Amino acid sequence: MSGENLIDIRGVTKTYPSKRGAVEALGRVDMGVSRGEFVSIVGPSGCGKSTLLKIVAGLLSQSTGEVLIGGGKVDRPQSNIGIVFQSPVLMEWRTVIKNILIQAEVRRMEMEGAANQARSLLRLVGLEGFENHRPYELSGGMQQRVAICRALIHDPPLLLMDEPFGALDNLTREQLTLDFQHIWMETKKTVFFVTHNILEAVFLSDRVVGMTPRPGRIDLIETIDIPRPRNWDLLGSERFGHYVEVLRNMFRSQGVLCDARNLSGLGGPSECRTTPPPSPPPKV
Amino acid sequence: MKKGDAENWISRMGNIAWPLAFILGAAVLWEILVRALHIPKWLLPALSVVLLRIGSDAAFLGTHAAYTLYVILSGFLLAIAVGVPIALLISSWRVAEKALYPLLVFSQTVPKIAIAPLFAIWLGMTSLPHILITLLISFFPIVIDTVAGLKSVPLEMIQLSQSMGTNRWQMFRKVRLPFALPFLFAGLKVAITLAVVGAIVGEWVGSEKGLGYVLLLANGQLDTALAFSAIIVLTLMGMGLFFGVWILEKLLISWHVSERLKEIEGI
Numbered sequence: 078m079s080g081e082n083l084i085d086i087r088g089v090t091k092t093y094p095s096k097r098g099a100v101e102a103l104g105r106v107d108m109g110v111s112r113g114e115f116v117s118i119v120g121p122s123g124c125g126k127s128t129l130l131k132i133v134a135g136l137l138s139q140s141t142g143e144v145l146i147g148g149g150k151v152d153r154p155q156s157n158i159g160i161v162f163q164s165p166v167l168m169e170w171r172t173v174i175k176n177i178l179i180q181a182e183v184r185r186m187e188m189e190g191a192a193n194q195a196r197s198l199l200r201l202v203g204l205e206g207f208e209n210h211r212p213y214e215l216s217g218g219m220q221q222r223v224a225i226c227r228a229l230i231h232d233p234p235l236l237l238m239d240e241p242f243g244a245l246d247n248l249t250r251e252q253l254t255l256d257f258q259h260i261w262m263e264t265k266k267t268v269f270f271v272t273h274n275i276l277e278a279v280f281l282s283d284r285v286v287g288m289t290p291r292p293g294r295i296d297l298i299e300t301i302d303i304p305r306p307r308n309w310d311l312l313g314s315e316r317f318g319h320y321v322e323v324l325r326n327m328f329r330s331q332g333v334l335c336d337a338r339n340l341s342g343l344g345g346p347s348e349c350r351t352t353p354p355p356s357p358p359p360k361v
Numbered sequence: 362m363k364k365g366d367a368e369n370w371i372s373r374m375g376n377i378a379w380p381l382a383f384i385l386g387a388a389v390l391w392e393i394l395v396r397a398l399h400i401p402k403w404l405l406p407a408l409s410v411v412l413l414r415i416g417s418d419a420a421f422l423g424t425h426a427a428y429t430l431y432v433i434l435s436g437f438l439l440a441i442a443v444g445v446p447i448a449l450l451i452s453s454w455r456v457a458e459k460a461l462y463p464l465l466v467f468s469q470t471v472p473k474i475a476i477a478p479l480f481a482i483w484l485g486m487t488s489l490p491h492i493l494i495t496l497l498i499s500f501f502p503i504v505i506d507t508v509a510g511l512k513s514v515p516l517e518m519i520q521l522s523q524s525m526g527t528n529r530w531q532m533f534r535k536v537r538l539p540f541a542l543p544f545l546f547a548g549l550k551v552a553i554t555l556a557v558v559g560a561i562v563g564e565w566v567g568s569e570k571g572l573g574y575v576l577l578l579a580n581g582q583l584d585t586a587l588a589f590s591a592i593i594v595l596t597l598m599g600m601g602l603f604f605g606v607w608i609l610e611k612l613l614i615s616w617h618v619s620e621r622l623k624e625i626e627g628i
Contacts, residue, residue, distance in 0.1 A: 131520070168518070
């Protein structure tokens, strides 16, 4: 099993030092992502899912445990990956195509071929003709599409995405999710996708990993057995509804989501916690 | 479209016309008051007298202006050459920040006019003390603003660049420096006006050349017309230099939000 995994996360924890003592951001996380798999990490705000992504990227160091990518230990910023953050992080002094090509410049790729590749990626995300625009001339959704192109230009086997559609309005978000499914089916990357949006996670993923509130641990893993390409009319379907309900139930049991019936007559949201926060597992 | 162009042109003309009208008005007022009140020439010469003096002493003023320009530009360019690396050091190395910042503040708070004579003693009657004073006066805003720029690169931009495998040089050249450029230019605009002051202060302490020297000469001889001539030439030079930096800024960071805002407002 672990031989086929592109990512192996083994016993990873993260504790931040702070003025008021150590803050445990991440409990113990063990999981694997196999090659070509689309895995979403879903959890409430502050559960450490972004921290986990940055540890996988080698941008943060874990407190204990280890992460392997393709069998190699992650102990420095990884460069064989593509990253997309919540904000597009485009360089406003570069044009659209040059924002994508910075990858090629830094990696000393052959520029002619890279430029062609960048143009075909722009076509793939529907931004043909915007090569020489400046980032500020694009809408938020378009900027995020450019960021996705930038993450793909060097053809990395692994995409790490940290709430990539989180800053977009709902309509744009829906469209981009759909488009991204298309991109994923075209490119067959392994995707590690962090989000707090259940619908988005179920829609896109092969597997959804649910996390507990801080310190984040894996609460459940749900395999999404819906054939692709998936469409948003799935929203009304029973199967889609089932997966969404499973995840919503997880949030309910964590006390993150409250139903109206739980709230009425009680003292407010704080009372809707139906189960105590899970206690840390015994140290091995 | 045509109408918009015309409006644009009018508003542009307005930008030039208003300050021009104001200056012209002040000049006319100056001329009339001096003549009407019979103010003696050594106290305040009429503007026409000053302008005629600039004309008749053009060659003399020109040579000295050239020297001052040389001092200003040398000091200013050196200030960039010294200021930017110091800013880079401070922004990327905490030890350097702790060690250098107090020194910088010290160098800025010690009155330059007080140490200028020492420079003249140590370095003699060359252009070196003048250039050094100019450097010392003008490098501070360059350092402070560049540090601010280099430090405000968003964390995610740094992390993204790391994930591309950038080395230190690439990170500086392709990410941090371009990001800091608008900040750097804010510093340069302050620095170029300070450089003019620096050159004059340097020349006052000991020089046989430059507009600062001409000013001292004119004051000593109560040649107020010559003093005004030097001041006018110096002011025009300073404005020209500022304009040069401004043009360079426009060319280099047209992408920046401050430039775009101007576009929108039609300035």
